[in-house]
Amino acid sequence: MKKISNVIIKVKDKIKKRKLRKKLQSTDFTIVSNNCWGSFTYQKYGIEYKSPTVGLYILGHDFVKLCADWEKYFKYKLEFIPWKQASYYYALTDTTPYPVAKLGDIEIYFMHYHSEEEAAEKWYRRVKRINPDHMIFKLSQREECSKEDIKKFVQLPLEHKICFSYEKVNGAIIVPELKNFSGDEMEIINRHFDDLTILNE
Incomplete structure (x- = not known):
């Protein structure tokens, strides 16, 4: 009975995602996100990951640098560093270690990966899937993301970008x-924003 119940749940989930996908004008888009919002959005619609920035997070100031020159940064090779050498280590001392890499002068925190090999393999594979003609850049004010970072991000000359902040910033x-939020932000973001707004732009 449990197996049958699991099958029914999976079928219902597939049907739900298929209905949601029909609302999209295109499923070939790349979400460059500072945290898991991008991966959860792909999962919501049942779409293959077309961005390397899934299952990880990037500190606010580093993410702004990445977005400002994404073509350059996505050509760099990942250079993994010891856990204790990460600049954000002071806030992670009670956390189980996970891979951290330098991408040029920015850091990537692969929080949902078990090894450097897994993180690197999936990063490079998904870099190849980037659609440069349909990119969406998204920043949330978390993980050392200051009000100044938000302002800089909003001012970037990116055609499609979205920013969520707990401090008032134009744009x-x-x-x-x-x-002070921790965990999956998808639910609280959805109270204020319909992702179809930017996905269909």
Whole structure:
């Protein structure tokens, strides 16, 4: 009975995602996100990951640098560093270690990967899937993301970008719940924003 129940749940989930995909004008888009919002969005619609920035996070100031010159950064080779050498280590001392890499002068925190080999393999594979003609850049005010970082991101000359902030910044969508928030932000973001708004632009 449990197996049958699991099959029914999976079928219902596939049907739900198929209905959601029909609302999209295209499924070939790349989401460059500072955290897991991008991966959860792909999962929501049942779409293959077409971005290397899934299952990881990037500190606010580093993410702004990445977005400002993404073509350059995505050509760099990952250079993995010891856990204790990560600049954000002071906030992770009670966390089980996971791979951290330098991409040029920025750091990538592969929080959902078990090894450097897995992180690297999936990163390079997904870099090849990037669609440069349909890119969406998204930043949330978390993980050392300052108000100044938000301002810089909003001012970047990117055609499609979205920003969520708990501080008031022109061009950003205010999400008060983000302050001191930890975990999956998808639910609280959805209270303030319909992702179809930017996915179909």
